[in-house]
Amino acid sequence: MDVDARVRTDPAGALLSLHDVEVRYPGATEASAQDISFDVRSGRTLGLVGESGSGKSTIGRAVLGLVPISAGSMSYRGEDISHRDQRVSRRLSAHLQVVFQDPYSSLNPNRTIEQTLVEPLLVHSALGSREMRDAAAEMLAEVGLDEAALGRYPAHFSGGQRQRIAIARALIVGPELVICDEAVSALDLSVQAQVLNLLKRLQADRDVTYLFISHDLDVVRFMAHEMVVLRRGEIVEHGAAEQLISAPKHPYTRRLLASAPVPDIERQHRRREAARSFAED
Ligand SMILES: Nc1ncnc2c1ncn2[C@@H]1O[C@H](COP(=O)(O)OP(=O)(O)O)[C@@H](O)[C@H]1O
Numbered sequence: 001m002d003v004d005a006r007v008r009t010d011p012a013g014a015l016l017s018l019h020d021v022e023v024r025y026p027g028a029t030e031a032s033a034q035d036i037s038f039d040v041r042s043g044r045t046l047g048l049v050g051e052s053g054s055g056k057s058t059i060g061r062a063v064l065g066l067v068p069i070s071a072g073s074m075s076y077r078g079e080d081i082s083h084r085d086q087r088v089s090r091r092l093s094a095h096l097q098v099v100f101q102d103p104y105s106s107l108n109p110n111r112t113i114e115q116t117l118v119e120p121l122l123v124h125s126a127l128g129s130r131e132m133r134d135a136a137a138e139m140l141a142e143v144g145l146d147e148a149a150l151g152r153y154p155a156h157f158s159g160g161q162r163q164r165i166a167i168a169r170a171l172i173v174g175p176e177l178v179i180c181d182e183a184v185s186a187l188d189l190s191v192q193a194q195v196l197n198l199l200k201r202l203q204a205d206r207d208v209t210y211l212f213i214s215h216d217l218d219v220v221r222f223m224a225h226e227m228v229v230l231r232r233g234e235i236v237e238h239g240a241a242e243q244l245i246s247a248p249k250h251p252y253t254r255r256l257l258a259s260a261p262v263p264d265i266e267r268q269h270r271r272r273e274a275a276r277s278f279a280e281d
Pocket residue numbers: 025026028032050051052053054055056057058059
């Protein structure tokens with residue numbers, strides 16, 4: 001493992017720390033993640049990149065407490081969360097939210113957008129119903145959707161709009177850390193650019209921290225301050241994003257860079273063009 005010394009540890013600024021974490025699924029012959037160590041610093045984005053099956057989602061699930069870790073430790077704001085009980089999980093869930101790839105399956109088709117957005121507030125806030133509706137409308141505006149969306153169902157919206165709604169649901173309780181697991185992977189390139197810009201703007205406005213997971217190194221590069229490259233459940237490279245992209249040390253990282261579906265420079269250009277023509281503000 002090749003760790004850039006400059007980004008290795010900064011316990012003071014770390015919101016989330018993983019130390020030699022291992023995840024082994026029941027019945028599996030080998031671990032799906034092992035020796036995973038990194039810090040996610042407050043207000044920053046740590047990108048987790050690697051090809052399909054490299055263990056990205058497994059690490060995200062471990063952080064969320066959805067799968068147990070079989071070795072190592074995790075801490076959140078210095079508190080050990082390696083083996084959290086229900087009480088700790090419940091408290092953490094207000095600070096820790098997630099946006100998944102597929103808003104078709106993560107948004108309940110039978111619930112209005114208002115019901116979807118209010119749900120986390122019912123758990124984590126003491127707001128009355130009028131205030132919750134106002135909060136939902138405000139959150140929708142923040143992600144670029146009109147209040148009229150509140151009464152509609154997910155089927156009414158495009159993929160990009162649905163992902164905005166999923167982001168609104170994740171952010172409405174004011175979490176500190178949002179795990180984005182392939183959050184734009186199902187979207188067209190121009191829509192990807194809009195949603196990535198939205199996530200960046202929300203980070204600037206709210207100082208939210210992202211653990212940003214994607215198989216697409218180009219997307220991670222656009223979002224992340226630091227990057228961790230995963231291969232078969234292990235970290236092969238970890239460093240500042242720009243440095244890692246401009247001077248990849250591991251052959252696997254170079255392969256990931258080379259395997260972008262269209263030449264990298266052209267793709268960056270198209271993304272910037274798309275971002276310009278669909279400027280958020
Ligand atoms: N619930 C599970 N039970 C057993 N093995 C799993 C489970 N989920 C994922 N895996 C295995 O763990 C490895 C990593 O998977 P995953 O974390 O989903 O990768 P990624 O998100 O990078 O595509 C894969 O080999 C996958 O088959």
